[in-house]
Structure formats: structure tokens, C-alpha cells
Amino acid sequence: MSELFHLLSRGGAKFDKKRFKNEVELFNPKQAKSTSDSKKKPQKSGELPPELDFFKYAQGGNDAGGKKAGKGKGKKRAIEEDELDEDGEEEDGNESQVDSQHETGRKRKREEEDSALPKAIAKVPLSHRVTTTGSNVPESISSFSDLSSRYSIAPQLLRNVEQNGYAIPTGIQAYGIPTLLESRDVTAVSPTGTGKTLSYLLPIFSLLGSPSSSRDKKSKTASSTSSAPSGSGIRALILSPTQELAAQIYNECLKLAQGRKWKVVLYSKATGATLAQKDVRDKVDIVVSTPLRLVAALQEGTIELNNVRHLILDEADRLLEEGFLEQTREIVSSCTHLDVQKAVFSATMPAGVEAIAKDILSDPVRVVVGLKDAASVQIRQTLTYVGTEAGKLTTLRQLLASAPPLPLLVFVQSRERAAELHQELIYDGISVDVLHSDMTRKQRDDSVRRLRAGETWVMVCTEVMARGMDFGGIRGVLNYDFPQSVQSYIHRIGRTGRAGRDGEAITYFTDADAPYLKSIANVLKQSGSSVPDWILALPKPSKMKRRALKKKPVERKSVGVIAGRGIGKGESVKKREMKEASKRRKLKNDVEAGQALSRPEADADSDSS
Numbered sequence: 001m002s003e004l005f006h007l008l009s010r011g012g013a014k015f016d017k018k019r020f021k022n023e024v025e026l027f028n029p030k031q032a033k034s035t036s037d038s039k040k041k042p043q044k045s046g047e048l049p050p051e052l053d054f055f056k057y058a059q060g061g062n063d064a065g066g067k068k069a070g071k072g073k074g075k076k077r078a079i080e081e082d083e084l085d086e087d088g089e090e091e092d093g094n095e096s097q098v099d100s101q102h103e104t105g106r107k108r109k110r111e112e113e114d115s116a117l118p119k120a121i122a123k124v125p126l127s128h129r130v131t132t133t134g135s136n137v138p139e140s141i142s143s144f145s146d147l148s149s150r151y152s153i154a155p156q157l158l159r160n161v162e163q164n165g166y167a168i169p170t171g172i173q174a175y176g177i178p179t180l181l182e183s184r185d186v187t188a189v190s191p192t193g194t195g196k197t198l199s200y201l202l203p204i205f206s207l208l209g210s211p212s213s214s215r216d217k218k219s220k221t222a223s224s225t226s227s228a229p230s231g232s233g234i235r236a237l238i239l240s241p242t243q244e245l246a247a248q249i250y251n252e253c254l255k256l257a258q259g260r261k262w263k264v265v266l267y268s269k270a271t272g273a274t275l276a277q278k279d280v281r282d283k284v285d286i287v288v289s290t291p292l293r294l295v296a297a298l299q300e301g302t303i304e305l306n307n308v309r310h311l312i313l314d315e316a317d318r319l320l321e322e323g324f325l326e327q328t329r330e331i332v333s334s335c336t337h338l339d340v341q342k343a344v345f346s347a348t349m350p351a352g353v354e355a356i357a358k359d360i361l362s363d364p365v366r367v368v369v370g371l372k373d374a375a376s377v378q379i380r381q382t383l384t385y386v387g388t389e390a391g392k393l394t395t396l397r398q399l400l401a402s403a404p405p406l407p408l409l410v411f412v413q414s415r416e417r418a419a420e421l422h423q424e425l426i427y428d429g430i431s432v433d434v435l436h437s438d439m440t441r442k443q444r445d446d447s448v449r450r451l452r453a454g455e456t457w458v459m460v461c462t463e464v465m466a467r468g469m470d471f472g473g474i475r476g477v478l479n480y481d482f483p484q485s486v487q488s489y490i491h492r493i494g495r496t497g498r499a500g501r502d503g504e505a506i507t508y509f510t511d512a513d514a515p516y517l518k519s520i521a522n523v524l525k526q527s528g529s530s531v532p533d534w535i536l537a538l539p540k541p542s543k544m545k546r547r548a549l550k551k552k553p554v555e556r557k558s559v560g561v562i563a564g565r566g567i568g569k570g571e572s573v574k575k576r577e578m579k580e581a582s583k584r585r586k587l588k589n590d591v592e593a594g595q596a597l598s599r600p601e602a603d604a605d606s607d608s609s
């Protein structure tokens, strides 16, 4: 085992902070730097990393260009809709079509489109372009200070933005902030880690004007002339699919709330009980919540949303998907104020879900950064064939023993598998953490806290961690279990490569995953990562098959052999592992020869772990 493996081991030496200086620095945003940054121009603290500077790219280096891009009123480049179907996939219409032909056609189409664009914009990489659609799209901003001249934004709010180290708005911020400030409904799609949270929080704080607690009774009853709406009760609501993400958004709110007595509440069992008192909830400015708890409170009559003026659905495509849709609808229909502004934000927005969102929104402006449903270009993505279930564990052990991108998030498809893999790695002596929804709230919060503090180097987790979570320092994501949809893949790997930093994403696949491989391979190809030709030549899974996978994931055998091996690694286990390794080598050879994947499910039983 390598030295690094020992460093990862509980019983091993303490972390050599000098040696892992770069990794340690990643947890300190002020000093953070990309791994491949060493040769780049040094970046001033708080400066927008060049990779995030979509706005500058969109301007082609000058304001006029930016305005052209921003003022494309009602203009719509068809590329992203035409190329991606509902599941975020390239739509080729003819499943038997040879992919290279399709690619040539697509390339030609892009070239034609590029030649029709203004010169400055034509140079902008697709991944960095901002496309706006809708009537009277507000002009974009090029700096946060534009906001004070144009929208008389409170100086304290801008100071808070600055103090958070945000110097230049990202693409989604440049277009999203003015649009929301002009009280428009918005559909915003921007890659993972590009600052969508600030895009909606800043306008909310500005439009709310002043905290409820600082307004006297008179102004509550009289019709206010300021931009701050009057009335009593919660004035802004942010919905998120997980408690972890809600807590993170709440913390971002607190950063912007500094210096004033804003009342922001993270809705939970405890705060819900306090808010059951009307005089308390009447003083609340902003609530951040998951849908389930809020719906329960609505049904119990312990909360009302009739004074909500700003409603944000973060990770909107998840909130408008089966499982959440009914609850989200109930919440949306409880926000009965005539002037309620609504906005949906996500890194992915399949067409079907966007249609649902459109029904909720009124005359929305649509802002898309890069290509819709694409992975962040900051992430180096690879696909690794591991043959069988047992092959995954061996490959992971090899990875941990060589040069893993640390800290590493390891995604599995179920709570049981998360617990199993966690145990396997503990058994191996790895210092590893875990997070899944079977854990208590305290256990989950502790896991998140340890990861944020840089105490965790490997974390096994489920989909709970896939969306929105921002841990600045995550260098790698491993899809130990193949994701169930393109959206899941994009969000999972988006936990790395954030705010302009580089990241690495590795995805294991077995024969059982082969039918779905092509969908994910397309995402890799689209964002510039290389994919072996034989994968690109695979047939595309039918829509029916993809939907079935979303509902019911590939069945997998248990993660490891701990249950059968007791404390020590017995001879029988060693023999079995050797047999499995030899089987895997044979399968790998078959795959390379293009054989095994033509009979994808035939070997499902060979997972003998």
C-alpha cells in the first residue's frame, strides 16, 4: 500500500499538512487555488476566477457586446432545445443513426449558428454563453456597483456582497439579478457552482427593503411607497429539496443579512413550533424550507403564505418532479398574494419539467448559461469499466492507494449501500465518513460539518448530497454506483469543479449499467471530456428504458464481503476475490473486444460478492 493509503488510514500517521498544503488550502476560500492554477496569472483575493467570468466572455471584452447578449429580447438560440431531449440527452430522432454523422451535423449546425451571431459573441465558447429569452429582458450588469446606480440597492447589502469576496458577478448573476430586481418571474439554468444562490438572494433582500421588525405598525397598515411590500406574515420563501441544502441557503442568507435585523428562519421541527405563534411568524422576513414540513404546517394551519411576495424554487427540476410535485404545487398555490414573484433555478431543466414551471410562472424571462443540461466544463470526467460489483471495491481500493483526488465524495444509489461501503472502507482502515437519509438529523449535520471543516477526506453518500451542496474544497467525485439519470450525473459531479476551480469526476460502470452508458457518455462529450469511441458507438437507450431506470435503479448485489468474512480476511474470501479478479479481467478483455456489452444484462449474476 502506498504512503498515501497510510495517510488515509485511521491508524496511520497524522495528515502532513505541509505535504497536502494545496488540499488544505482548498478549505480556506481566501487562499483557495485551482490545482492547475500554478501557471496561471495570480488571482487577487475575492476576484472572480476567469473560468467563472461568463459575463466578460459574453461581452466579447466590452460592454456593448454584453448588452447585445443581454438585450436579445425574445431572441432564442435553438441549439440547446434542439439537441437535448427531456432527459437532457442529445435528440437524434433516429436511434440507429450513426453517431459520428449526427456529430458532424450538429457541428455544422453550430457553425452555421455561430456565423449568424455578432462577431464578439461568436468567439465565446458555447459553455460560457448566456442566452436570454422573453419579453423586455432587463439589461445585464457588469459589476455589482451597477446595482447601486440602477436600482438604488442598499449600500449595506453591497458591502455584505463585497465582504463575502464577490467582486464580479458571474454570468447568471449578471443577468439574473437585474431581472429579478425588475420584479420579473425567472427561469434560470446555469451550470453547477456558478453562483445561482446569490442570483436570487441579493434581489430578495433588496426588494424586501427593510426587515419587518424595523417597520412600525403604521407602515404595515398603510400602503407603502417604498419598494418594501407591507402586510404581515412571511414575505419571502425559498424551497429546496433537502434539509442540508436548505441549511446552506439559510447560512448564505445570514451573510447577506449582516448589519440589519432581518429575521430569516430555517424551517424545522423546532422553528416550526415557534412559528406556530402568529405574532412570531408575522415578524419573519424569509423562510427557507423543504416542501414536506411546510405542507404539514399548512395543513395544520400553523403557517400561512398569503403574504409571500418572492417565491424561489431552488433545484426546481427536482421540486417539480414526481415525489415533490404535489407538495410543491400545494405550496405554490398557497402563495396567494397577487404580486408574488416566482423564480425557478437549477443547473438542469428537462423540457417536461420546464413546461410545468412555465405554468407556474407569469411572463418569465429565461436565462440559460452555456448549454442547457450540461456538466460544468471545470470537471475532468472519466468512465471506468469495473466489470462486476466486486470489481468496484477493488478498483476503489486501488484508487485510494494511488493518487485519489481528495477530498473525495463517493456516490452510491441507496442508504443500505452507503452504510455497507462505509463499513467496508472502515474495515480497510480508511478514515471515511458517511451521509444518507437513514441517519439522524444530528448525525447528518455532524457529517456535513466535518466535511466543511476539512476533517473528512472520503465521504460516502447518497443522492441527498447530489444537489446544491457547496463544499469549496471537494477535488473529486466518484460515482461508485452509476447514476440513474443524466440530471443526477450532472448534479453529483457538480459537487466538484465549483466557482472556477478544477475538479475530477470518475464514474464506475459494470455490464449491468451498459444500457445507460451512452446517455452519460454524451454529457462527457458535450463538456469536452474524452470518451472512448466504442462507448459512443453504443446504441442509445430508449426513453422508456431511461424512465424505467429513474423509477427503479439497477439491482445491485451487496457492496462487499464483510458480512461473510468476519474480522480477518479468510482464505476462502481471498480465493473468491482472486476468482472474481480473473473473471473481471476476462470480461474487460471481452468489452475491449466489443463483446460483453452487446449482452448487457447477461452477467448480472456474476456479481458474487
Ligand SMILES: Nc1ncnc2c1ncn2[C@@H]1O[C@H](COP(=O)(O)OP(=O)(O)OP(=O)(O)O)[C@@H](O)[C@H]1O
Pocket: 046, 047, 048, 049, 165, 166, 167, 168, 169, 170, 173, 190, 191, 192, 193, 194, 195, 196, 197, 198, 346, 347, 467, 468, 469, 470, 472, 494, 498, 499
Ligand atoms: N460572483 C462570485 N465571485 C466568486 N465566487 C462566487 C460568486 N458568486 C458565488 N460564488 C461562489 O461560488 C460557489 C458556488 O455558488 P452556488 O452554491 O451559489 O452555486 P450554484 O450555481 O447554486 O451551484 P449548484 O447548481 O450546485 O447549486 C460558492 O462557493 C459561492 O460562494
